[in-house]
Amino acid sequence: MVSRRKAARIAPYVVVLGIAGFLYRSASQIDYFAPAGRIGPDFWPKMVLVLMIAACVYEIVRIGLFSKDDSASGVLQTLSASPPTDQSQPPPRVEQPSYPLRLVLGIALTVLYAAVVPITGFFLTTVGYLVAFMALGRYPRMVLAVGVSFAGTLLLLYFFMKVAYISLPIGHAPFSAVSLYLMQVMGVR
Amino acid sequence: MDVIQHLATGFVHVFQLPNLLSLLVGLVLGLLVAVLPGLTLVMGVVLALPFTYHMQITPAIILLTAMYVSGTYAGAWTSILFRVPGEPMDVPLLWDGYTMARKGGAAAALGWTLVAALFGGLLAATVMVALAQPIARIALTFSTPEYFGIIFFGLVSVGSLGGGSITNAFISLFFGLLISTVGVDDIYGAERFVFGVPLFKDGIDYLVVMVGAYGLGEVFSRMEKGFASAAVERTGDVRTRLPTWREVVAVRMTFLRGSIIGIVVGLVPGAGATIASFVSYGTELQYGRRRNELGTGIPEGIVAPQTAATSSVGGALIPLVTMGVPGSGATAIILGAFLLHGLQPGPQVFTTSPEIIYAMFASLFVGIIGMCVIGYFAAKLMVRVLDLPEAIVSAYVVTCCFLGAYASRSNVTDLWLLAGFGIVGYLFERLRFPITPLVLGVILGPIAETSFMTTMVSFNNDWTVFFTRPVSGTLMVMACAALVSPLVRHRLQQRQARRTRPTQGAS
Numbered sequence: 100m101v102s103r104r105k106a107a108r109i110a111p112y113v114v115v116l117g118i119a120g121f122l123y124r125s126a127s128q129i130d131y132f133a134p135a136g137r138i139g140p141d142f143w144p145k146m147v148l149v150l151m152i153a154a155c156v157y158e159i160v161r162i163g164l165f166s167k168d169d170s171a172s173g174v175l176q177t178l179s180a181s182p183p184t185d186q187s188q189p190p191p192r193v194e195q196p197s198y199p200l201r202l203v204l205g206i207a208l209t210v211l212y213a214a215v216v217p218i219t220g221f222f223l224t225t226v227g228y229l230v231a232f233m234a235l236g237r238y239p240r241m242v243l244a245v246g247v248s249f250a251g252t253l254l255l256l257y258f259f260m261k262v263a264y265i266s267l268p269i270g271h272a273p274f275s276a277v278s279l280y281l282m283q284v285m286g287v288r
Numbered sequence: 289m290d291v292i293q294h295l296a297t298g299f300v301h302v303f304q305l306p307n308l309l310s311l312l313v314g315l316v317l318g319l320l321v322a323v324l325p326g327l328t329l330v331m332g333v334v335l336a337l338p339f340t341y342h343m344q345i346t347p348a349i350i351l352l353t354a355m356y357v358s359g360t361y362a363g364a365w366t367s368i369l370f371r372v373p374g375e376p377m378d379v380p381l382l383w384d385g386y387t388m389a390r391k392g393g394a395a396a397a398l399g400w401t402l403v404a405a406l407f408g409g410l411l412a413a414t415v416m417v418a419l420a421q422p423i424a425r426i427a428l429t430f431s432t433p434e435y436f437g438i439i440f441f442g443l444v445s446v447g448s449l450g451g452g453s454i455t456n457a458f459i460s461l462f463f464g465l466l467i468s469t470v471g472v473d474d475i476y477g478a479e480r481f482v483f484g485v486p487l488f489k490d491g492i493d494y495l496v497v498m499v500g501a502y503g504l505g506e507v508f509s510r511m512e513k514g515f516a517s518a519a520v521e522r523t524g525d526v527r528t529r530l531p532t533w534r535e536v537v538a539v540r541m542t543f544l545r546g547s548i549i550g551i552v553v554g555l556v557p558g559a560g561a562t563i564a565s566f567v568s569y570g571t572e573l574q575y576g577r578r579r580n581e582l583g584t585g586i587p588e589g590i591v592a593p594q595t596a597a598t599s600s601v602g603g604a605l606i607p608l609v610t611m612g613v614p615g616s617g618a619t620a621i622i623l624g625a626f627l628l629h630g631l632q633p634g635p636q637v638f639t640t641s642p643e644i645i646y647a648m649f650a651s652l653f654v655g656i657i658g659m660c661v662i663g664y665f666a667a668k669l670m671v672r673v674l675d676l677p678e679a680i681v682s683a684y685v686v687t688c689c690f691l692g693a694y695a696s697r698s699n700v701t702d703l704w705l706l707a708g709f710g711i712v713g714y715l716f717e718r719l720r721f722p723i724t725p726l727v728l729g730v731i732l733g734p735i736a737e738t739s740f741m742t743t744m745v746s747f748n749n750d751w752t753v754f755f756t757r758p759v760s761g762t763l764m765v766m767a768c769a770a771l772v773s774p775l776v777r778h779r780l781q782q783r784q785a786r787r788t789r790p791t792q793g794a795s
Binding site for chain 2: 112266
């Protein structure tokens with residue numbers, strides 16, 4: 100019987116295995132014409148997928164049947180496992196608190212940025228995003244956060260549009276009016 | 289003679305105003321990135337990349353290289369003074385650097401770090417200049433099987449030598465290789481893994497993967513931890529006291545050992561400054577004259593990791609410029625910058641664009657000296673960035689990620705991919721899948737596939753050609769050795785542990 104702890108360790112490999120299986124099926128359906136005897140465009144991804152499946156199966160079997168500890172480690176892990184004795188007592192390991200809700204909100208905010216930026220334009224979206232992000236990060240001085248967000252976004256807008264000549268999204272009306280006004284002030288055509 | 293002439297021209301290029309300015313900006317940014325909590329060296333180089341899109345190639349490469357080299361130095365300050373390693377490579381500095389500082393020798397510890405970075409960096413830069421052209425000349429004779437062998441060796445080393453689980457590293461690498469196949473294939477024009485999404489037809493830009501997985505992923509991870517940086521514990525004034533000539537001569541072998549280890553480790557694809565720093569400290573622990581005193585705050589414990597970390601930069605740049613294979617995460621991004629500007633590093637570049645390559649080489653010499661000068665005078669000022677609130681720094685990191693992803697193709701839909709790869713990066717970090725193999729897979733995947741497919745076409749699908757040609761065969765054997773060695777080492781460690789356990793039980 101696989102313990103709960105082991106199941107949690109196996110889960111990512113099962114997910115990757117599933118994705119690899121799906122992609123292998125998809126690779127088998129690649130439409131192409133190749134001269135006889137020549138390998139096609141599906142060969143390389145299929146080869147990589149087979150290796151990926153093999154790695155996942157190996158890890159699932161290893162954890163499920165044999166594992167008590169972690170797998171073979173790289174050079175770094177081996178070396179850092181044996182620091183000098185005595186000494187400076189490297190930083191003590193403190194259990195860090197976790198804030199999953201903040202993470203979910205942060206991801207949602209980022210996805211929202213990608214969705215909204217074509218509509219509201221770079222300037223307004225970025226200022227809003229920066230303020231919201233700082234609030235989410237529990238930065239206490241919100242007036243300063245708003246000021247820093249405005250100033251920083253203006254600076255980035257100026258650098259990219261005026262110096263680097265990269266056209267940033269200006270958005271749709273009525274929001275585009277803000278972008279166009281700022282561009283006019285900065286002398287961007 | 290030819291090399292010296294090119295290098296002299298390179299120095300002339302470096303001292304032109306735009307290049308010198310880029311160098312200065314790169315050095316300062318690299319130092320700041322290494323000091324700032326929540327920003328790693330690789331992440332810093334990634335974030336600087338979009339600002340170089342519209343620059344000329346020479347200042348762009350100079351800026352990123354300067355960031356790379358100075359980023360291997362400034363993390364030592366926070367390790368020594370505040371017990372906060374700026375980068376993983378600075379962890380060994382806690383053992384002797386921080387101890388020396390606690391005993392009241394903070395200024396001396398900073399002085400040893402500076403001299404170590406200067407010596408290691410300059411020696412590695414000299415070796416790089418001396419070796420680059422001969423290696424490139426040899427590489428010119430290579431055909432597609434040899435190229436595949438080099439890339440195969442590079443990819444396998446990345447998987448085997450990094451920290452953590454090898455299987456996870458390889459799964460990460462395979463993901464990267466698969467991402468690089470998305471879109472219309474070059475040889476047959478067939479659509480692969482497009483799933484009817486127009487965005488995927490043009491393929492997935494490696495920049496989006498890099499910026500998303502490294503930058504955004506890291507910010508998400510830190511956000512989950514509430515942006516809680518380690519508590520800063522000051523040990524003394526930020527001053528630098530340089531060691532005397534006699535003190536330096538007394539530890540000359542440590543300087544030399546550390547530098548050689550750094551160059552050699554840097555040469556191996558996938559093994560960057562962090563591994564160099566740990567290996568060098570480990571070697572000192574085994575062979576050093578004062579190995580029994582290591583960890584008590586002696587100069588050897590500072591010199592060994594710092595010389596290796598900085599000299600690994602020169603070593604890592606050799607495979608990048610001579611064969612187009614990046615030796616570390618940061619060089620992978622510098623490779624990306626070369627490609628962005630339409631220049632493929634490799635042996636041909638020494639004949640087609642020597643001025644760019646030698647300007648980069650010369651900038652490394654000037655940069656190392658400049659970095660030490662800035663470090664000597666401005667360390668006190670720079671460590672004050674530690675006081676910056678992490679929520680503000682991270683908010684701007686994310687904004688730079690957005691700009692980096694958007695500006696490469698001026699495509700707003702790339703922001704969706706960025707968010708996606710940010711989540712992937714976070715999950716990878718959470719589940720302990722390393723990100724560097726993923727990024728290298730995306731960058732080197734197309735080259736690996738093209739050289740593999742071309743070889744198969746040229747040699748009638750005879751895969752044994754990779755093993756029967758002397759150079760590619762040697763590289764394949766080396767790759768197999770790199771693959772097997774961690775497993776063998778692990779078994780040996782297990783056996784040793786089993787042997788010691790009964791002994792302990794008996795006592």
